[in-house]
Amino acid sequence: MSGNDSFARNMVPEQQTRSSHSHERPLRIAVLVSGSGSNLQALIDAIEAGQLPNVEIALVVSNKANAQGLQRALRHNLPTLYLPWRRHAEAEAKLTAILQLFAVDLIILAGWMRIFSAQFITQFSRRIMNLHPALLPEGGTGSVYVTSNGTCIPVFRGLHAVKQALDANVKVTGSTVHYVTAEVDAGPVICCAEVAIEEGDTEETLHERIKQVEHRLLVEAVRRYSINSSMS
């Protein structure tokens, strides 16, 4: 990992891990995607390369039938599901049942564009990770982030975090892997890394560089989760 990556020390507090993952059984993850799925691909590649020895992708779910992420999953023969998201409560109930059926230990939101209810999140406390393309404070909440060189920058949340960073003229933004809580983009941080904004960056070029960083952050977050949960 690069010098600017930072990892929270207690990634998986024992009392909050209700997964049945153990030494005998691989960690079963569900990856939820709505778009290109490059982060899903990073996990697939890491598993195929033997970098996540005790992890398997149990299921890939998308709320979009045409998500490229679904095609990636199918190419690798992963169980793949298109779940239309018309009535929210009904869709969440279906997803819960499916996750249970597939004995999923950990849910990864990798470009998933739906917000879950507090009730859904509570059932999977500390078992849902999200990727956010900006820097979040360690506890998740708050409106200021202090960068590695001591500069205070605003916290950018929501759908347009990459554009917000560009519009704010900050020099650094980044990516964060965090646990999902009822407050959007505000859960406890698992790990994050800074990405310098370059002159001439557009939302696309900057987001692409952020994605390169988040691919390895996500793999490392899952690797550590799997090690910690197999010991608890």
Ligand code: GRF
């Ligand atoms: C990532 O930048 C992630 O931070 C954000 O959505 C993007 C998903 O990219 N939540 P991809 O679909 O994995 O390529």
